Every structure is written in C-alpha cells, then in structure tokens.
Amino acid sequence: MVDHQLHRFTLPNGLRVVLAPDDTAPVVAVSVHYDVGFRSEPEGRTGFAHLFEHLMFQGSESLGKLAHFRHVQGSGGTFNGSTHQDYTDYFEMLPSAALERALFLEADRMRAPKLTEENLRNQVDVVKEEIRLNVLNRPYGGFPWILLPPVLFDTFPNAHNGYGDFTDLEQASVDDCAAFFDTYYAPSNAVLTVAGHLDVERTTELVHRHFGDVPARPTPVRPSFAEPAPTTELRGTHVDAHAPLPAIAVGYRVPDPVVDLEGYLAYVVLSQVLSDGDSSRLPHRLVHGEALAIEVGAGCGLFQPLDTRDPDLFSATIIHSGDVEQARVLAAFDEELAIVAAEGPHVDELARVTARWTAALHGEHDRLISRTLAYGAFELLHGRAELSAELPELIGRVTVDHVAEAAKNLRPDARAVLTVEPTASAGDAL
Amino acid sequence: MNTATSNATHRSAEEIGRTETGPRPLPELGVARLDDPPQRLDVVLANGLRLVAVRQATVPMVEMRMSIPFAGDSDEHSAVAELLATTMLTGTEQRDRILMDTDLAGVGADLHTIVDPERLRVSGSTLSSGLDTFLDVVSDALTSAAYRDAEVLGERDRLAERINVARSQPRVIAREALQRQRFGDHPYTREMPSSAEVLTVDPAVVRQLHRAAVVPNGSTLVLVGDIDLDKIVETVTKALAGWTSDRTASVLSPLPLVRGGDLLLVDRPGAVQSQIRLSAQAITRLDPRFPALQLANVVFGGYFSSRLVENIREDKGYTYSAHSSFEYTPQGAVLDIDADTASEVTAAAVLEMRYELGRIGVVPPTSEELESAREYLIGSLLISTASQGGLAGTLSALAAIDVPLDWLQRHPDRLREVTSEQVAVAAREFFAPTAFTGVVVGDAETLAAPLRALGGVALS
Numbered sequence: 034m035v036d037h038q039l040h041r042f043t044l045p046n047g048l049r050v051v052l053a054p055d056d057t058a059p060v061v062a063v064s065v066h067y068d069v070g071f072r073s074e075p076e077g078r079t080g081f082a083h084l085f086e087h088l089m090f091q092g093s094e095s096l097g098k099l100a101h102f103r104h105v106q107g108s109g110g111t112f113n114g115s116t117h118q119d120y121t122d123y124f125e126m127l128p129s130a131a132l133e134r135a136l137f138l139e140a141d142r143m144r145a146p147k148l149t150e151e152n153l154r155n156q157v158d159v160v161k162e163e164i165r166l167n168v169l170n171r172p173y174g175g176f177p178w179i180l181l182p183p184v185l186f187d188t189f190p191n192a193h194n195g196y197g198d199f200t201d202l203e204q205a206s207v208d209d210c211a212a213f214f215d216t217y218y219a220p221s222n223a224v225l226t227v228a229g230h231l232d233v234e235r236t237t238e239l240v241h242r243h244f245g246d247v248p249a250r251p252t253p254v255r256p257s258f259a260e261p262a263p264t265t266e267l268r269g270t271h272v273d274a275h276a277p278l279p280a281i282a283v284g285y286r287v288p289d290p291v292v293d294l295e296g297y298l299a300y301v302v303l304s305q306v307l308s309d310g311d312s313s314r315l316p317h318r319l320v321h322g323e324a325l326a327i328e329v330g331a332g333c334g335l336f337q338p339l340d341t342r343d344p345d346l347f348s349a350t351i352i353h354s355g356d357v358e359q360a361r362v363l364a365a366f367d368e369e370l371a372i373v374a375a376e377g378p379h380v381d382e383l384a385r386v387t388a389r390w391t392a393a394l395h396g397e398h399d400r401l402i403s404r405t406l407a408y409g410a411f412e413l414l415h416g417r418a419e420l421s422a423e424l425p426e427l428i429g430r431v432t433v434d435h436v437a438e439a440a441k442n443l444r445p446d447a448r449a450v451l452t453v454e455p456t457a458s459a460g461d462a463l
Numbered sequence: 464m465n466t467a468t469s470n471a472t473h474r475s476a477e478e479i480g481r482t483e484t485g486p487r488p489l490p491e492l493g494v495a496r497l498d499d500p501p502q503r504l505d506v507v508l509a510n511g512l513r514l515v516a517v518r519q520a521t522v523p524m525v526e527m528r529m530s531i532p533f534a535g536d537s538d539e540h541s542a543v544a545e546l547l548a549t550t551m552l553t554g555t556e557q558r559d560r561i562l563m564d565t566d567l568a569g570v571g572a573d574l575h576t577i578v579d580p581e582r583l584r585v586s587g588s589t590l591s592s593g594l595d596t597f598l599d600v601v602s603d604a605l606t607s608a609a610y611r612d613a614e615v616l617g618e619r620d621r622l623a624e625r626i627n628v629a630r631s632q633p634r635v636i637a638r639e640a641l642q643r644q645r646f647g648d649h650p651y652t653r654e655m656p657s658s659a660e661v662l663t664v665d666p667a668v669v670r671q672l673h674r675a676a677v678v679p680n681g682s683t684l685v686l687v688g689d690i691d692l693d694k695i696v697e698t699v700t701k702a703l704a705g706w707t708s709d710r711t712a713s714v715l716s717p718l719p720l721v722r723g724g725d726l727l728l729v730d731r732p733g734a735v736q737s738q739i740r741l742s743a744q745a746i747t748r749l750d751p752r753f754p755a756l757q758l759a760n761v762v763f764g765g766y767f768s769s770r771l772v773e774n775i776r777e778d779k780g781y782t783y784s785a786h787s788s789f790e791y792t793p794q795g796a797v798l799d800i801d802a803d804t805a806s807e808v809t810a811a812a813v814l815e816m817r818y819e820l821g822r823i824g825v826v827p828p829t830s831e832e833l834e835s836a837r838e839y840l841i842g843s844l845l846i847s848t849a850s851q852g853g854l855a856g857t858l859s860a861l862a863a864i865d866v867p868l869d870w871l872q873r874h875p876d877r878l879r880e881v882t883s884e885q886v887a888v889a890a891r892e893f894f895a896p897t898a899f900t901g902v903v904v905g906d907a908e909t910l911a912a913p914l915r916a917l918g919g920v921a922l923s
Contacts, residue, residue, distance in 0.1 A: 312568060
C-alpha cells in the first residue's frame with residue numbers, strides 16, 4: 034500500500050489543514066471542503082447549496098468576476114467544485130509553481146466573496162441550463178439520485194431535490210446568499226487539503242500567511258438529519274418523457290457510516306458482490322442468465338460510498354425491457370439477495386472485491402486530484418483523512434457473515450421502490 | 464439591502480465582500496520544476512505489433528491501451544464490429560465469461576473493449592503484481608475469443624436495447640446529425656448501428672470478422688506503470704506469442720474535407736433545450752501551424768476562461784457549458800464547437816457564436832489572452848501526463864497516428880515559440896465564420912422563426 038505521510042494542523046480561526054506531500058510529479062492540488070451540503074439548505078430554497086457553489090467562483094474583494102478562472106487556467110491549472118448531501122468542495126490542480134496562487138485564491142473567497150445581484154441572476158440561468166442538460170432534457174435524468182430519496186425518506190433535508198426547483202432557484206436573493214455564507218462558510222467549518230509536490234514547512238507558512246487572517250466566526254451546529262427507517266414497502270412512480278425503457282430503483286437504509294463503519298462496509302462489499310463485473314451475481318443472473326434486465330447496478334450512497342453521514346442508503350438500479358414485468362425483475366433481485374443472505378458470499382468473491390478496491394485505490398492515488406478530494410472528504414466526515422488509504426484493508430476484514438447479515442437486512446418490507454415509466458417511443462426499428 | 468437592524472443574524476452581502484485591509488495582490492508564480500521524461504521503449508514485435516512501454520511507477524499498477532485499426536466499408540460492418548466489441552470478453556476456448564472476469568478481479572484488473580469506425584480499442588489496468596495473469600487474459604481474448612452462440616445472441620438483444628437508450632440521448636442525436644452534415648455517408652459517420660442491423664448479425668460473421676481484423680500487424684500496445692523495462696518486451700512477446708496473422712490491420716479511407724455552409728435544423732419535438740454543434744476543417748499535430756491554431760482555439764472556446772464561455776455562459780447565462788476542441792480524424796483534425804442552450808435563447812446563442820468566430824479573426828488575442836492560453840496548454844499537458852492512465856491514453860493516441868512520441872516532450876517549447884502574429888493568422892484562417900457548418904437539434908416549432916430571422920440555417 035502506498036503510504037503517504039499526512040501532516041495536519043488547525044489555524045487559530047479554526048480552519049483544519051491536511052498536507053500530503055508527494056514528490057512524484059511537479060503538480061499540486063488544493064481543495065477546500067465546507068461542512069454544508071444540500072441537506073442543510075432552507076425549505077423553499079431547494080438547490081440553494083449548489084447555486085451558492087456557483088457564486089463562489091464569481092469574484093471576491095481582490096478579484097473581478099472572471100478572474101478566478103483566468104488565474105487558475107492561466108497558471109496551467111484546472112478547477113471545479115461540487116455539492117453533495119453533507120459537504121461542498123472547491124478544488125484546483127496546477128503545476129506546483131502555482132501553489133501559492135491557489136492558496137491565495139481559496140483564501141480570498143473564504144474571506145470576502147463578492148455576492149452580487151447580477152452574478153446571482155446570471156448563475157440562476159446557468160444552473161437552470163445545467164438542470165435542463167442533466168435532468169429535464171435527457172432520458173433517466175436524475176435517476177436515481179433525485180428521484181429515489183423522496184420515496185425512501187420523509188423529512189425535507191433528506192427527501193428534497195438537491196438540484197432544486199426552478200421556482201425556488203428564481204426566488205433566491207442576495208441576502209439569502211449572505212446568510213448562507215455567514216452561517217456555513219466559516220473557516221472553522223472547513224477543511225483545507227494540499228497534496229502533491231510541496232514542501233511541508235513552506236506550505237505551512239503559506240497557509241498561515243493566506244488563511245491566518247480570515248476572521249473566525251461561530252461554527253454552525255449541525256442538526257441531526259436522522260429519521261426512522263421505513264416499516265413498510267414504499268412505492269413511487271416517475272414518468273420519464275425521454276426514456277425508451279422502464280427502470281426500477283430500490284433503496285434501503287444502511288448503518289451510520291461514521292458511528293458503525295464496519296457495519297456500513299459490509300453493505301459496500303455486498304454491493305460489489307452483487308454488481309461489480311460479469312462474475313458478480315446480478316449481471317450473471319438478471320442480465321446474462323435470465324435476460325430480464327439490460328443494465329443493473331448497486332451501491333452505497335447517492336453518488337459514491339462513504340460520501341455522507343447518517344442517514345445513507347443502499348440502492349440498486351435496473352433498466353429492463355418493456356416486455357418483462359416489473360414484479361418478475363424484483364422477484365429475481367430479491368431471490369439473489371436471499372441467496373446471499375442464506376449462504377453468504379464465497380470467500381473468493383470477497384478476495385476479488387478486496388483486490389479491485391485495492392486497485393481502485395491505487396488508481397485514485399495516481400490521480401492527484403481524486404486523492405486530494407478523498408483526503409478532504411474523509412477528514413471532514415470522519416476526522417480521518419487516513420481512512421482513504423486504509424479502506425482496502427478495512428474492506429478486506431469484512432467477513433462472509435457480515436455480508437450475509439447485510440443482505441438479510443435489505444428487507445422487502447422496509448424499502449423504497451421507484452419505478453420509471455417511459456412514454457417515449459421504443460426507438461428505431463424494433 | 465438590509466440596513467443594520469438589531470435582529471440581523473448575518474452581515475449583508477456588501478459587508479461580506481470587503482475587509483479593512485482591502486484587496487490584496489495576486490502572488491507571483493514560482494519556478495516550474497522540469498522533470499526528465501520517464502524511461503520509455505518503442506519497438507515492433509515479431510508479429511508486427513508496436514509496443515510502447517513507459518516506466519512510471521507512481522503506484523503499483525499498470526495501465527494498458529491497445530489500438531487496432533478496424534475500418535470496414537461494408538454496410539453491415541458497424542453492426543458486426545459493435546457486436547464483436549461487446550462480446551469479445553464473454554468467453555474464450557479456455558475461459559467462460561465468468562472465469563474471465565474472475566481471473567481479472569483476482570489480480571485487481573479491469574478490461575474493456577470499445578469500437579468506433581476507425582479502431583477497436585482494448586483497454587484496462589491491473590495491479591502490477593498481476594501483470595502476467597492480466598496479459599494472459601488479454602492474449603486469450605485476442606487469440607481465442609469464442610463468441611459462443613448463446614453469448615452472442617444474448618448480447619445482441621441487449622445491445623439493440625442499449626442502442627435505443629443511447630439514441631434517446633440528445634447528444635447522440637446531435638452527433639449523428641453533425642456527422643452526416645459534414646461527412647455525408649463516409650464510413651467514419653457510422654458510429655452506432657441501428658438496432659435492426661444489430662439484430663440480423665449472425666454469430667458466425669462475428670467470429671469471421673475477429674479472425675480477419677483483430678490482428679497485431681499495424682496495431683499498437685501501450686503499457687504505462689510499474690513495469691521493468693528490461694523485461695517487458697520478453698514478457699509481452701511471450702504472452703502474445705500466439706497472436707499472429709498474415710493480414711494487416713484495416714485503416715480507414717481518407718475523409719472528405721469539411722466545407723462551410725448552412726446549419727441544419729433537426730427537429731426534436733418538445734425538447735426544452737437545443738444542441739448546437741459547429742464544425743470546420745483543421746490540421747494535424749505535425750503541421751507547423753498547429754501550435755498557433757491550438758492557442759487560438761483555447762482563446763476562442765477551448766477552456767473556461769475563453770471568449771465564448773465568458774460571453775454565452777458567464778455574461779448571458781445561455782448555457783451551462785460551451786466548448787471548442789480538436790477532434791482528431793484518421794488523417795487530420797476538425798474543429799468542433801458545442802453548446803446546449805434553452806430553446807428560447809438558442810438563436811441568440813448561435814448569433815453570439817458567429818460573432819465570436821468573426822471577432823477572433825479581426826480582433827486577435829491580446830498578449831494577456833495568449834499568455835494565459837500558453838500556460839494553460841503547457842500546464843494541462845503536465846497534469847494529463849502525471850497519471851499513468853493519462854499518459855497511457857495520450858501516448859496511445861499519438862502512436863496510433865504515427866506522431867513521434869517525443870512530440871509530447873517538445874511540445875511545451877513549441878508552444879512557447881509561437882508569436883502573436885502566428886496566432887492571429889491561424890485565427891483568421893481557421894475560425895472564419897464561413898468555414899463552419901453544423902447542426903442545431905431542438906424543438907423546431909420554437910426555433911424555426913428566430914433561426915430564420917438569423918439566416919444561414921437550413922430549415923427542413
């Protein structure tokens with residue numbers, strides 16, 4: 034296992050810092066994870082956390098509207114940001130000669146972003162185009178990440194659309210932005226991660242120089258988003274005007290990944306046993322065996338495993354031919370789960386899952402930006418950036434019994450089933 | 464804006480946007496570290512396969528990219544090739560589908576095949592400790608893929624369904640329309656067969672195509688990662704010893720040049736968003752004008768800080784993203800410009816794209832724009848080749864079109880030497896609005912009137 038030495042410290046204003054030096058290439062990555070995601074946005078303001086992410090690129094006290102992009106790219110770098118359930122991240126990757134510039138850019142917008150009416154209206158338009166592109170104008174848009182939560186969850190934070198309704202987006206005001214920034218974008222509510230070709234001592238000094246005088250503000254108290262698991266099978270239907278084939282998403286609740294990591298990982302392994310590769314169980318049976326499905330997938334988390342705190346979910350998605358009854362597809366899926374619950378996976382299956390996790394982790398570590406984001410997210414959610422490197426070993430400790438137990442808990446009488454009904458024609462010449 | 468009231472729980476936006484000390488200066492760039500290029504070898508094996516291997520041992524992994532020229536002129540080629548790519552890894556004489564994946568997974572490996580009108584690509588990665596097993600599975604697939612009837616027929620039905628799903632994607636519809644608009648019925652346009660064509664393919668024909676066209680001579684294999692360069696030739700030679708053929712891989716015939724002309728409006732009734740796709744002829748990486756054109760392209764729309772993005776996204780909010788990029792074709796390259804916009808602003812966005820095309824010719828990039836583009840291209844090259852997968856992909860693309868591999872190392876210097884006059888000339892020549900053709904896919908009922916008012920659009 035590659036063991037990158039991690040260095041961490043906290044500034045007097047509360048900003049947590051993780052440094053991960055790695056001399057293999059002359060590039061460096063910088064990320065800031067803020068402890069707020071779309072679960073925390075106010076009612077009536079769906080999509081606000083993501084809209085706000087866009088505004089953080091629109092200038093600051095020291096930089097004009099388009100300067101952030103120009104300075105990162107004009108230094109040879111790339112940048113982006115993304116909004117998740119429990120956090121929002123901002124990042125850039127650049128030649129290491131531009132390290133101080135990247136720290137300056139992140140500090141400047143943490144200290145004094147320019148939130149203006151003009152930029153807000155412009156970015157509302159841009160976000161609406163993003164939603165048209167990714168949801169409204171394409172088949173299976175938002176499936177299942179927007180569509181499944183409202184079936185599985187009850188409360189607004191967990192159930193609402195994180196991309197947002199157009200009406201809510203249009204009603205967002207500059208003052209909403211100011212309130213959101215002051216509440217959630219305090220330095221003590223963030224983790225700064227710097228990885229790659231860097232000198233620890235000099236970088237520590239640069240971090241102090243640029244972030245040290247960002248004034249401290251109170252750290253917001255994060256409410257619990259906990260809610261009871263379903264006690265019955267919940268059903269939902271979504272009519273998709275673009276989809277040519279029906280689809281099903283099944284969602285279940287899983288243990289709190291922060292409190293019960295071992296318990297959670299059993300579900301991660303289960304998802305791989307079920308759907309990672311041709312030798313896994315669902316493709317073997319549903320796709321290649323009985324030809325009930327066109328595509329199947331299973332996994333933990335709306336986007337990826339270990340990307341959120343409690344409550345999180347396990348989901349499976351199945352796209353199937355219109356000729357096959359949904360009940361038949363679900364029954365076959367349930368039978369496969371029942372087999373794993375009764376017999377457990379074979380030890381060889383577990384070894385393969387571990388090997389592929391190990392390889393995936395190396396792949397992630399070889400892409401500096403992925404590694405940096407993993408450190409930042411794990412530090413924020415679990416207080417342990419090291420977890421990123423430890424995962425293959427932890428995955429390797431999951432036993433046959435753990436996985437069987439997890440499969441047992443995915444019960445038909447405590448889950449959400451979302452059906453996507455196509456209205457589009459069956460496509461060409463069938 | 465809020466005045467300071469006693470119950471304010473947060474600062475106003477204006478208060479947030481200023482500090483007592485005021486704006487601060489941007490730090491200077493430090494000095495870039497220049498690394499020696501990694502060790503590399505580039506040989507042709509006895510069976511005609513070109514092997515490029517690079518030791519970049521950042522993590523204990525090996526990335527593989529194999530590229531096999533795979534052109535075919537027949538009407539059914541696309542359907543047969545697609546089914547071949549879909550079923551190549553579903554079993555060999557020694558392994559069934561499950562065992563192939565099991566053996567790969569056991570050493571932390573992945574393997575995929577994909578085909579386009581030009582090439583069949585076999586790509587994957589493995590833990591370096593599993594390289595022998597990985598190459599054994601690769602070799603097995605190349606030399607004895609079985610295409611058992613049951614597997615091929617099962618995949619055939621699923622492929623037909625997946626094609627229907629793909630064809631419901633707006634970007635796929637737009638891509639097909641653009642290909643027809645600029646290249647007519649050249650085989651290069653046959654990127655996705657119809658479901659009906661796929662459903663008539665016989666498994667025997669797939670087996671026949673494999674024997675005839677999955678051949679080493681003319682193909683390239685790129686390996687990047689934690690490998691021993693002293694042994695890799697022997698390792699690969701031994702692993703692929705059984706892969707031989709007296710045929711040479713099949714190269715696509717030359718494409719017609721892209722000529723400027725009207726945009727074609729393609730109706731997608733009820734669409735809430737339109738796909739705008741413009742294209743013009745460009746030049747190969749080996750053309751002396753290429754670095755200048757590459758810089759002009761970045762300034763025009765090749766990155767976020769470009770004129771096009773700043774205009775139609777950051778100023779007007781017409782689109783989530785707009786791009787201008789090179790697409791490398793069999794013998795050259797074309798320029799592609801794309802943006803997806805709400806129906807109501809589609810014509811306005813086309814107008815702005817044409818405006819920017821005209822402007823880059825008559826108002827050449829400023830020195831500030833040029834320096835930013837230069838740093839960006841050099842930095843992205845550094846970043847894209849810093850990972851094993853990125854380097855493998857880049858080398859595979861270069862090797863496949865016979866660009867010398869040291870092109871990569873020399874390119875930063877080439878970009879540094881370009882003058883602003885050369886960029887201005889390239890911009891005038893290649894970004895002339897009249898050089899472009901293209902398509903707009905969207906709801907014709909909404910789009911027809913404004914596009915008619917704009918002109919230069921063929922309404923079917």
